[in-house]
Amino acid sequence: MNAFLIALIAIAGLTLVKATPLIFAALGGVLSERSGVVNVGLEGIMIGGAFAAVGVSGATGSPWLGASAGVLAGALLAALLAFVATKLGYDQIVAGTGLNIAALGAAAFGLVLVFGQPGASREVPAFGAVGETALTVLALALAAALSLFLNRTPWGLRVRACGENPRAAAAAGIDPVRTRFWAVVAGGAIAALGGVFLSLAELDLYSDGMTAGRGFIALAAVIFGRWTPFGATGAALFFGFFSALQYTLQRAGIPSELMQALPYLAALVALAGLAGRVRAPASDGLPYAGTPVRPSSGMTHASSAEWPRDRP
Amino acid sequence: MATFFRLRIVRDLGIALIVVFGAGSIAMLLAHVSPVDGFYALFDGAFGTTSEFAETLVSATALLFPALGVALAFRAGLFNIGAEGQLVLGGLAAGVTGVLLPGPPVVSIVATLLAGALAGGLWGGIAGFLKSRFGANEVIATLMLNVIAGLLATYAVDGPLHFASANEGETPLLAKTAWLPAIVPDTRLTISIVIALLLALVLWFAFNRTVFGFELRAAGGAPEAARRAGVDLRRIALQAMTYSGAIAGLGGATLVTGVLHRFNTGLSPGYGFVAIAVALVGNLEPVWIAVAAFAFGILQNGALSMQAEASVPRDVVNVIEGLVIIALAGRRYIAAQRTT
Numbered sequence: 221m222n223a224f225l226i227a228l229i230a231i232a233g234l235t236l237v238k239a240t241p242l243i244f245a246a247l248g249g250v251l252s253e254r255s256g257v258v259n260v261g262l263e264g265i266m267i268g269g270a271f272a273a274v275g276v277s278g279a280t281g282s283p284w285l286g287a288s289a290g291v292l293a294g295a296l297l298a299a300l301l302a303f304v305a306t307k308l309g310y311d312q313i314v315a316g317t318g319l320n321i322a323a324l325g326a327a328a329f330g331l332v333l334v335f336g337q338p339g340a341s342r343e344v345p346a347f348g349a350v351g352e353t354a355l356t357v358l359a360l361a362l363a364a365a366l367s368l369f370l371n372r373t374p375w376g377l378r379v380r381a382c383g384e385n386p387r388a389a390a391a392a393g394i395d396p397v398r399t400r401f402w403a404v405v406a407g408g409a410i411a412a413l414g415g416v417f418l419s420l421a422e423l424d425l426y427s428d429g430m431t432a433g434r435g436f437i438a439l440a441a442v443i444f445g446r447w448t449p450f451g452a453t454g455a456a457l458f459f460g461f462f463s464a465l466q467y468t469l470q471r472a473g474i475p476s477e478l479m480q481a482l483p484y485l486a487a488l489v490a491l492a493g494l495a496g497r498v499r500a501p502a503s504d505g506l507p508y509a510g511t512p513v514r515p516s517s518g519m520t521h522a523s524s525a526e527w528p529r530d531r532p
Numbered sequence: 533m534a535t536f537f538r539l540r541i542v543r544d545l546g547i548a549l550i551v552v553f554g555a556g557s558i559a560m561l562l563a564h565v566s567p568v569d570g571f572y573a574l575f576d577g578a579f580g581t582t583s584e585f586a587e588t589l590v591s592a593t594a595l596l597f598p599a600l601g602v603a604l605a606f607r608a609g610l611f612n613i614g615a616e617g618q619l620v621l622g623g624l625a626a627g628v629t630g631v632l633l634p635g636p637p638v639v640s641i642v643a644t645l646l647a648g649a650l651a652g653g654l655w656g657g658i659a660g661f662l663k664s665r666f667g668a669n670e671v672i673a674t675l676m677l678n679v680i681a682g683l684l685a686t687y688a689v690d691g692p693l694h695f696a697s698a699n700e701g702e703t704p705l706l707a708k709t710a711w712l713p714a715i716v717p718d719t720r721l722t723i724s725i726v727i728a729l730l731l732a733l734v735l736w737f738a739f740n741r742t743v744f745g746f747e748l749r750a751a752g753g754a755p756e757a758a759r760r761a762g763v764d765l766r767r768i769a770l771q772a773m774t775y776s777g778a779i780a781g782l783g784g785a786t787l788v789t790g791v792l793h794r795f796n797t798g799l800s801p802g803y804g805f806v807a808i809a810v811a812l813v814g815n816l817e818p819v820w821i822a823v824a825a826f827a828f829g830i831l832q833n834g835a836l837s838m839q840a841e842a843s844v845p846r847d848v849v850n851v852i853e854g855l856v857i858i859a860l861a862g863r864r865y866i867a868a869q870r871t872t
Contacts, residue, residue, distance in 0.1 A: 253630045304862070314857060318809070323854070439675070491672055
């Protein structure tokens, strides 16, 4: 019984650790999508945050400066996406995919330039276990703060208005392009904290591919959490639990690859089960340039309204 | 309209070239290498000798298959980001088939290629099924399926499909009868390039001269209008994702039978993702995609010698490719305005 309790506590702790980067990324995604911009580039933003944090921490010896640089890098990458997605009205999903590829390449390139070696950086000053806990608390606090921001402040109302009906928002004197731009940039800064957590708290180095698709799981967490901060946090904890489980079940002789696939399978099932039952912000994914332009490709969440589910 | 279309292609190629040389130069300067030297090494590595040029065509072929698959799904308005996973599983199926079923030369080759296409089609079809049955967002579904495919392939070749004679992470060499015949002796350039180009022609015909091609375009360009006109969007989604995956899977199979002669979990250095850039630059038109694949083949293959000769990390090429995708994200993808 005692051993069981200890195992349970261990899994709970590990769940929090595994969920924290997902929570940051998912919260960034929520903020962005509530303003009407789908951010497929979360993965790239996490990579950018993780790498910049390690690069600056290694150069200055200060993990605090490193973390700040990580957040800044995430904001800058998001600004690139925000610029093409809002000011230019480009397709958000295509641009986000490009951002992922470019960020992964840039980090690999930077690794060679800064640390003189491919694959992984050397170990740099990091936050350690205390920072791990602190960042987990920060993630949960941010969820509450974002929820308050979106639901209880005038700025939050503006963000949501731009995500639901940017033309009506514009008629009410809100500039949808500007609002969306800054929502995406702020979302990028938050998501980058997930990368910082991976490279400076859970570990103390950057290695290629260390985000391992967490940005994509975060996208699923946004949908699973019905575009709300607390919902997305809950979903991130759910996926984090499956990640934590793999370490426990691995000892039971289940192949590690199958266990690693668990959170992705869970996300896939959740995606199919929830589609049609949850409603995205009405203009999520639709470019707005004076008038909202429905992208020809119909690749957006909003367009899934055209896909009625036939459930008996 | 035709003139406008051509101009747009020219404009997009122009944008792509500016990004390639602009971003490439900046990156080379960051690496303390003169862009002239860097690009010289890149092009020298892509064209310098017969075997280097053959390798460029090998890279171009590897990109052409998944790019054609991506284009098919895009035309239906389905953003298939899953070409990478479809390609990897196609390669796995081909590798295992080639080892387990050695047969007479032609039969063996056809069987391995078919196995690859089937596996890729199945993987793409899962996303198509989830979309058509439940309305699940195909972008996120294919992103998940990519990760799962990579893990599944690793598990398979080291677990239930592990052969005693093989190293970790790969199958044994295929029987020689399953190898695609080389076109240029002593190079890895095989008839897979012919298959890819034929496929491009077939798709050109299918896109522009068949009912299916028209339905794809209608579903992608104006889904609501298409639905009211009687196009079954669910069927289109399932078909488009399945065919799209099959083409990418076939590409993975040709990598196994033509280039590596075995399946290896490191089969693809992200061909399925670069394919998105190739498909966009090629404006979803099969013939232009072939041209774009050649251009990206130069980058992909030249990057190796740029790294070796000019000490510019080859990851620069990924940055360039990502930026090209971003720069071309503004276009309406569906060639709906074409009147021909």
